[in-house]
Amino acid sequence: MVHEANIHIHHLTRVEGHGDITAVIQDGELKEVQFSVVEAPRFFEAFLRDRAYDEVAHLASRICGICAVSHRAAALKAIEAAFDVKVSEQTVLLRRLAFYGEILSSHVLHLYFLVAPDFLGVPSLLHLAERERETIKRAMRLKRLAYDLCREVVGRHTHPVAMNAGGFPFVHDEAGLLRMKDRLIEAKEDIRETVSLFRGLSLPSFERETEYVSLKHPSVYPFYGGDLFSSESGSLAPEAYREAVREYVQPHSTAKYARWNRSAYMVGALSRVNNNHGLLGPFAREAADRLGLEAPCHNPFMNNSAQVVESALCVEEAVQIIDRLLERGVRSEEELAPVHPCSGRGVGAVEAPRGTLFHEYAFDDQGRCLEANLVIPTAQNLGNLEEDLRSYAPGLVDQEESVIERALEVLVRAYDPCISCSTHVVRLERDPSTHEQAGMKGGSTMKESREPDEREERDALCPECGHAFKAYVDRVVQDDKKSGMRQKIECPVCGCGECSVVQPGT
Amino acid sequence: MKKEKPRIAFFDFACCEGCQLTVLQLEEKLLDLLDHVEVAAWRVAISGGSDAYDIAFCEGSISNREDEERLHRIRETAGTVVSLGTCASIGCHNALKNQWTGGEVLELVYGGEAGRFETLPARPVASVVPVDYQILGCPASLPEIEIVLKRILTGQPHPLPNNPVCVECKRNDNLCVLEKGVMCLGPVTRCGCDAICTSYGDACQGCRGLVDEPNLEAAVRVLTENHRHAIMDAVARGLRVDRERIRTWFSLYNGPDLQLEQEKTGHGP
Amino acid sequence: MMRDRSLPSYCVISPGSVLDFTAGILGKGPVMGPMVRPDQPGFHVFDRLRRPEDLVLEYTTTTMPPKKAFFPPTETVFRFSAGDPPNLTPVRGDPPWVLLGVHPCDLSAIDALDRAYSFPPPDRRWRHNRDRSIIVGVDCMPDEYCFCDSLGVSQARRPCDLFLTEIERGYLVETHTRAGGELLGEARTSNALGQDFLEAEHRRRQKALGIQARLSADPGRLADFLEAEPFQEIWEDIAARCYSCGSCNTTCPACFCFTMDDVFHWDLQSGERRRAWDSCQLLDFAAVAGGHRFREDRWQRVRHRWHRKFLHLYRRFGRPFCTGCGRCSRACTADINILDETNRIIAAATKGRGHA
């Protein structure tokens, strides 16, 4: 029985990047629980400026070694939107195929290397070398399959090559695709075994309903694109993501947080399955049924199961895409959709393994990047993760400290946080106040958004509720701004009446 | 001769962790590796971890004080320090922000709040502590990781490959991408990647840094004047191809190197 | 070997029979020939032929020369493993290739390499691969980079076994060796008629006319010039433009430098020694342990390339180690054209001495 405990898990292992969990228990009551990202900041949004558009695409994949295809694709979609480039169907099919490779590799890595050890009671999969050789071999096989699929389509898994604006500068080898297809079909058995493995693991029966956000497409499972969809408020064009996604900064973490309708929302495999359940093919549906995953599912631990389902989906749909490609015949795209840089702005939204990913860029007429805004799945999930921790931890306070520690770790890991992705992390001294970070305003450049009044705006953020409300301000006072009026707006969350923002006029 | 197995550890700093993921791609060979080493710490793959290790692989650039201290501790512990990947070896794109001072970059990103934050110019591992082995590449190439691992375990040095990418590109029987209208930094970039980008018809962006004694003056002239197809292509798309553009392009991975080269030769792009 | 006085002999093979002929060879062993790589449409590479229809006999020069059939870009020379004494297992060379569709310039280059690698002491790896090979040449049409005619190799036949010249009825086939005759074997051929020879002759004339680019001195004089004068300014001028990327050497059909290194296998006891193409234009080519580099300056390396091709090897083997195929000029990332630069040297040497 623990009545007093100060749990601090420093540099949580088996996640991507650096994160700490802090939980303070006093008198048998949970006082505080936090997940902090302590990754060193990398300033992508700063140094992408002035870069030519092809360098932007090149650098974009460097945001994350595990979701490089997603980042590259999001950047390409944004660039192609900005320059009004239409890519061929073949290119779209190939990009989708690359996504299946990446999603599969990411899910397999997470499920087998990061999650499974929790449930098998070992520190790492490598420790199973003796005991579960078959499991290890299967994990390796699936991972290799996913990597090879990426290699076939985009040269390599980490930092794809030749995945360019306008299309691919090389011709894919039909024989290679055919070999991949055979291997994918063979891999179905491994997927079934994976389903069996995760079916056998007992997940905590914790539930908390939240807002599920993902892309949604009428006919295709939406990794590569679709409308933006929230389980609370329905569809939205991806270009309008700023109307809904509101990013803010918490003092204990170097990654940004985000909110939508509720104070927090969830993205990722579970959200995708919840929002696109009808699009699962027979093989993926079979997996979902065997895992007992029914939409809507409110158990965040089931994110792992959703990942298994998506792994099945990747294998299933990759085969279909290869069939489609071979049927059409893979052709040289010698006349790649020509990219003529022009002054413009574009948004690219895709589903990265961990959830919805937005890239937005503005370019000048030479195709040089004027500004960049990147919204990363893990950042969007952090708020929801903390709320889950807050609602999950009180049920654990009677347990041994090590048990609490492990349980909290397992919950965090279920989210598969990918912290290296945190493109615009900030480093704050421990400070009671919460700070909102300047986002991008429609039509204005970043520079303009940093008017002297901004300081005033930040300083006025709410110290009480811990929630920034710039999102609210942006939405509410947008029209007033045009009138050039200055307006004082109070925090709508805490209602203390003391915190307010002076919204600058134009 | 059989002694205790050396203990190996992986650490990451500001990076995308892609290089460590590449190490994971050793797959079955990981088990071979485990015949020769013990893994003391590898946060991406293993819970727990030990502070006693002999060989430390460091991925990423050093861009804040905490990381700097962590790296110093690693250097004190490990007999062998390896900088894994371009971020760790030459600074990579992390160093792009160094073109501004710390204050400026913060100003750029955080405006009036700049005073609240701290950032140091991103530096390669070797600029902070002495490094025994360097592995280049964004991400590091798996065959090279293997070679370096073997060299470490057999006590051999690993000199940085000093041929330009063109050598490997040609060995792969590729048509020069320049002939296809793609501007390429391959001729001045270190090889070791098996010319993967150009083999897929893409441009080399110089992720492995400059070769020794690169002819930068020629590179700029070639890229701005001589390039039959590539320049025609760019011009057809309404782009200016000038020194400024090439200089920016070179700095993608070579910011720190370029400065050195400029100091050494008195001219750079 | 006794010279077979019945050779060369002639016959004609129809385009359709070429396909059968190719299919027949494919059934017997590995074949390498020019084809289009799917990712590089419009350009040809020598690669292993798997389907007869992939063979392209009318092509402009490939990016990389066919020497790789006998001297691969990278190869394992031998394997070693621990033992007392250690076990050393030589790794035999490449398969006995039938090399199809080789242009006269590349035939001439293979001949050059035959001489260089057979010069005592011989490189037995090359000889091993060459001795088992059969080469079928094909006549070509030049492009703007070709200057083979001024080096006297535009009609080269040696060391081919068969040689094809395109004519109205298909190909006029010259059988140069008994092995070539055996290869032709049961292929459906017809007797060569007077008309066929006339056509082939006409084609050769057309080709000679098509070669616009010319060296402005014969190779012998060029060698004398290079020996006599320093041409320092010219080397330095070329060096100022040169990247030292080595593309000129790596695409050259007559270059044959290499380097060797070892790799361990994962048991860290056994491993292999590998050989790879090298290039004298690279900075470290002439470096020795301790760091000293002979030919440290770029212009020295540039000069070395010209000297080696047109002077040193010319003196040793009686022929330049350049076939005028133009690959290096095409491949040069800095647009340095071997013919233009060589003619500049000749012009500098003959200036004030009357005609070239």
Place this chain on the structure above:
Amino acid sequence: MPETGKRAGVPADWTYLPEPARIVSIRREAVDAVIELELADRSALGHKPGQFVQVSMFGFGEIPISICSSPTRTGRFKLCVRPAGHVSNALYRASEGDWVGIRGPFGRGFPIRTMRNRDVLAVAGGIGLAPLRSLIQYVRDNREAYGRLVVVYGARNPSLILFRTDVEAWTRGEDVEMFLTVDEADESWTGRTGVVTGPLKEIDLSTRSTVAAVVGPPVMFRFVAAELLAKGMNRRRIFFSLERRFECGIGKCGHCQLNGMYVCQDGPVFRYSDLEGFSEAVEARAPER
């Protein structure tokens, strides 16, 4: 010109395949190791003074090393290794009983025929003493066939003196005129200081009957040659052993090409007169003409 050893059991078919040789003994000196080797079949190497072998440390690579023992001594042969690269480092660290690979001997050695009945002047700088030791031993073992034997040896400092026991023996020996000098003396040093040209100036040579063999760093050649020419020596009687990168040893890999010659086959010992006009042999590094 031997392409490889002509002993039984050598797979002549395989140009680049070494023969195993065992390290019989290894003596590490200050910065060098003298390694005594024996071929697996215990046959003699069959080399001449001034030739070199390609030595493989399997898994590390292959490097050329000149043979520092005379063929007149035993069936075994000795190599002097200074750790300068990763192969030589590994060789320096090797132990007795370890196996290495040997190809060769390669190249032309010193002109022992030309030297016959003439005076021999051996000028060594640094590790250049290693190949010359082979010559010195050879001449001493065939003493009656040669005239004077003058050895001039310059080391950078006293701790870098190679073959100390030999050097001492030669100093004492009546059949050798030994001149030892160091560039930088330390407290214990009582001998000569300065570069090798110092002693050269003093030596009274019968220039008409002397043959000089010079081995040392590239920068040394220029000064030594200038000194010898000043003494009136014929440039045809001055021999240099050149250092280059050798990969194949048989004039194929191209690394050691020096104008029309391959140093590994046509050298490494060259007549000075043959190097004249060879821009890369002499320019910047070698004597002015």
